[in-house]
Amino acid sequence: MCKTKTSTDVVTPIPKPRNKSPRPSKTFSDSNSNSNFNFNSSSSSSTTNNFNITNEYSTNLFSKSSNNSHASLSSLREALAENPHIYDFSEIRSATNNFLSKKFNSSSSSTSWRSTVRGRDVLISQRKLRRSLELQQLCDRLSLICRSHHSSIIKLLGASVSGNYIYLVYEFVSGANLTNCLRNEKNPSFTVLCTWLSRMQVATDLSHGLDYIHNFSGLNSNVIHNHIKSSSIIITEHESELPICAKFCHFGTAELCGEVEENRDGKVKKIEGTRGYMSPEFQVTGIPTQKSDVYAFGVVILELLSGEEALRFVINEESGEYKRISVIENASQAVAGGGGGGVRKWVDRRLKDSYPVEVAERMVVLGLQCVDENPEKRPDMGKVAGLVSRLYLESKTWAERIGLPTDFSVSLAPR
DSSP, X not given: OOOOHHHHHTOOOOOOOOOOOOOOSSOOOHHHHHHSOOOOOSOTHHHHHHTOOOSHHHHHHHTSOHHXXXXXXXXXXXXXXXXXXXXXXXXXHHHTTTTTSOOSEEOSSEEEEEEEETTEEEEEEEEEOSSOOOHHHHHHHHHHHHTOOOTTBOOEEEEEEETTEEEEEEEOOOSEEHHHHHOOSSOTTOXXXXXHHHHHHHHHHHHHHXXXXXXXXXXXXXXXXXXXXXXXXXXXXXXXXXXXEEEEOOTTHHHHHTSSOBOTTSOBOOSOOOTTTOOHHHHHHOOOOHHHHHXXXXXXXXXXXXXXXXXXXXXXXXXXXXXXXXXXHHHHHHHHTOTTHHHHHHSOGGGTTOSOHHHHHHHHHHHHHHTOSSGGGSOOHXXXXXXXXXXXXXXXXXHHHHTOOSSOOOOOOOO
């Protein structure tokens, strides 16, 4: 029997259960954020407010019960991919066993440990602060850098500061740096990048990653990387559907460590660089620009094509003098030879002449354009990324035409 209006009026509606706020996976402690830094700040509230969500949604949440709103905000804030963590220094000490754990990497400028922080596999990099930064200034920079997302950039998760050192926490990416992939000291005749397509894949990833940093990161029109070199590029295997993927390390390191600073003239000055990757104008002025990034990228491309070091010195046993060998000079001589013969002799012999010569020539020319002594003649990374993508597609068509497998696989396992 159908219910009449009268019968339905007396039915007491059963209230629907309210959805519980999602349980936050981790708790963000405002007290931790205040204790991480040994800087002078006016109040601890500035740190907390820096990462508060101040849109209409958060206002509506606060209009409800305080407990639910705090839980919701904490969960939402933790879930945001671009939300940087301000780690308490005790977390860094605990993760590194008071810095007694085995070091993952060590150099004159940084020391790294692989560890687990807040349930994530991370790489903790210790770097020296070049100059003091205000707490709010450091938080703002960290927030901007962590906002960048690209498959060719290793993600910065957060940071902690103690004394004269800053500890940068990156997501850990399994793989090997490009230097070791190209030049294996134990087995010089072997390289994981043994096919032309694998090297074109690396070039494509790097060109699009640097194009993103320069033109699409959303930071500002003058954002630069500053640490482009083969040892700061990680080659990973089996990510998504791609056999390999190339990723930039250390994006934002110069900004956070105080290696660059805006002067009264609106210019920035970098304290140090890497020999072989510094553009001529940067060696003179010490001022890095996007054009100096393009120069370093060009050096990496020439390394990738030849397998040679960017710059090395060989001693003459007879005279006892050192001879300077530059990958740029060798590439220029190869192109000057004309007819493709010079380039064919110069390209890495471990590729066994199995590559489209015309494409290789255009890649060498592109690399030399990027390292032009006149910064105004160097191409924008948008144009570089477009050209590299076209050359990659031409290489893939060439491989399909001659019957080479295009779904190549590599292994980064030690040999």
